[in-house]
Amino acid sequence: MITPPVRFWLGAAIVIAALASTVSPASSDNRDFPFTYSYQQEARGEHEIAYHIEATPRLNHLVHELEFEYGITSRFSIAPYLKFQQGDGRSMHFDAGKVEMRGRLGNFGYNRLLVGLYLELEQPVREPLEIEGRAIFSSYSRRGANLSLNYVLTRQLATGAQNSHVYSVGYAVPTGQTGLRGGLEWIHELATGKINAGPDASYTFGTGIHVAAGIAFPISKNDDNRCEVRAIAQYHY
Numbered sequence: 001m002i003t004p005p006v007r008f009w010l011g012a013a014i015v016i017a018a019l020a021s022t023v024s025p026a027s028s029d030n031r032d033f034p035f036t037y038s039y040q041q042e043a044r045g046e047h048e049i050a051y052h053i054e055a056t057p058r059l060n061h062l063v064h065e066l067e068f069e070y071g072i073t074s075r076f077s078i079a080p081y082l083k084f085q086q087g088d089g090r091s092m093h094f095d096a097g098k099v100e101m102r103g104r105l106g107n108f109g110y111n112r113l114l115v116g117l118y119l120e121l122e123q124p125v126r127e128p129l130e131i132e133g134r135a136i137f138s139s140y141s142r143r144g145a146n147l148s149l150n151y152v153l154t155r156q157l158a159t160g161a162q163n164s165h166v167y168s169v170g171y172a173v174p175t176g177q178t179g180l181r182g183g184l185e186w187i188h189e190l191a192t193g194k195i196n197a198g199p200d201a202s203y204t205f206g207t208g209i210h211v212a213a214g215i216a217f218p219i220s221k222n223d224d225n226r227c228e229v230r231a232i233a234q235y236h237y
Contacts, residue, residue: 030210032202034230035185036170038148039114039138041102042071048236055229061087067100075104083122096124114138128158144174146183165190172200179204185214195219196228208236 029040029048042048052065062085069079081098098120105115116136123129131154138148147170154164167190172183183200196216204210212232218225 030202030204031212031232031234032146032172032181032183033148033170033185033200034212034214034232035187035216036148036150036168037102037116037118037134037136038146038170039104039108039116039136039140041104041116042069042077044071044074046071046077046236048234050232050234052232053230056087056226057229058226059087061085062092063095064092065098069100077102094125096122098122108140110140110142112139114140128156128161130154130156144181146170146172162191170200172202179206185216187216192222193220194222194225196225210234210236 029038029042029046032038034052047068047070050067050069052063052067054063055061064084064086066082067079068081069077071077079100079102081100082094083096083098084092085095086092100118100120102119103117105117108114114137116138118132118134118136120132120134121129122132133153135151136148137150138146140146149170150166150168152164152166152168154166155161166188168185168187170183170185172181174180175182181202183202184197185200186195186197188195195218197219198215198217200212200214202210202212211234214230216228216230218227
């Protein structure tokens, strides 16, 4: 039996996908980093389906997300998500529904600071609503380099909940092989001091399919710090 929260988010996803299917394809945002967002996003009439997976191997924990993103205007896009988890002694189960909204400030240009804003609302099953905001800063070179920084503030709407403050930095460049890019990311949780960092790689297949993956190794000595692996598969149609 499909519960009301699942029906709601399935309905939202179907509506966005239906809207997207009525628009002709356009140039699309291909992610360089699995942990860090960049200034580029879906513009008006652009649309994609994306699958996200995050693994913490030592804990046998997996998070799966299915995303439908649609560009409402040249500066604003919206994306509902369906989130599933497995681990902690449980098989894969529906965990939360999310809505992501992204906006771009100013016009694109090389070798300049570009700013984007991000707001995410996540409603876990039987838990309080969680809000995440990001300030996105990027700079692109004419040779294809991408330097991006995110400042992330997360708040759960529950009594006594504490804000989470995180920043991440990503740098990616072309490798010389067509469609293949490589890079590095650094993620730092300010409240706990937890730091992870590692390599990224992304590849564009030229058929509307793009894949990005990265490994974030534990740098700090926090007891709960573990290696994290993330990958994103995007399909632009």
